[in-house]
Amino acid sequence: MSEPVTGPRPVRLRTVDVAAASGYSVQQVRDLERLGVLPAAPRSGNGYRSYASVHVHALRAYRGLAAAVGPVDARRMLRELRTETIAGAASAINTVHVRLAREREETLHAQQALRAIQAEEQQPGAERDSDAMTITELAGALGVRPSTLRFWEQEGLVTPDRVTSLRARRYGRSAIGAARIVAALRGSGYGIPAVREVMGSLHRLDGLDETRHVLQQRLDRIAMRTVALLRAGADLAAVVTSVQERSTL
Structure with missing residues (x-):
């Protein structure tokens, strides 16, 4: 009987790793998670947060969105994108482009x-x-x-x-x-x-x-705000597709 095929284990990141990869401080990472910019990170048995690459993408996306529409709207959008379909998320992001235009x-x-x-x-x-x-x-x-x-x-x-x-x-x-x-x-x-x-x-x-x-x-x-939004595009796509991938598991 053949062994089941499994993919590589997802890389688990510490708070300090996420901070270094995103350019935020450790305290800012915790604050932005508390504000809902990041999906809640699971905790290991010893109580430490265990992050994944999607958290880094979310922080980078937040930086671009905050520059484009302001921090309040950026926080709201990232919270909402986690519950949207890909079509709905694309529409929300396109609305920002239309607003800037x-x-x-x-x-x-x-x-x-x-x-x-x-x-x-x-x-x-x-x-x-x-x-x-x-x-x-x-x-x-x-x-x-x-x-x-x-x-x-x-x-x-x-x-x-x-x-x-x-x-x-x-x-x-x-x-x-x-x-x-x-x-x-x-x-x-x-x-x-x-x-x-x-x-x-x-x-x-x-x-x-x-x-x-x-x-x-x-x-x-x-x-400048438009360029910031364009730079956030790949990270926003990663956040949205990560949500969709988790929902199909």
Whole structure:
């Protein structure tokens, strides 16, 4: 009778091994396991944790995800990926790529709006009604709620060109451009007072230069976050496939 064929035993790692392989400290490894970034490590008879390669992959994936979407969302995603199908996990990761692409597109629109404001200063031109947007249309284009645009209006950041007797707002090209810049600044972490100061300076040359610099910095940060997510890709795939392999055993 032939012996059953068995694969190689999985390599068991100590906490210090996982720390060295991932670039985290021993205490950080324990903290991230407690926070759910890592699947719980089984303990040996003497009480020591026994890790596997999937734990190293999870830590490396967390580093890239945290750089891309922030530590809170990264922790949530890694916890959820452990219960997802491969299709569901791929969809969740793709959503992050889409989110970064949307942020980049919004910032590019803000740059275009800034150039339009500069051109308008140099050569004023008439706006067409077809260029205008309703509050719902503009909110949809910016990825914000209509209530956000109303709040920006209350704060003096974006002003609709006119409000009808039915309180319906219409935003022309200049207001749309201002809204795109405000959205990009808010996405960069600027508070309302700082945004108000920047928007008030747009009619000065130094104000245009400052805003141009802020928007370019935002594009650079989005690029860095995208690269971090790409670097995490192989480790995320290893985490997801490890979960699927365990579920079929």
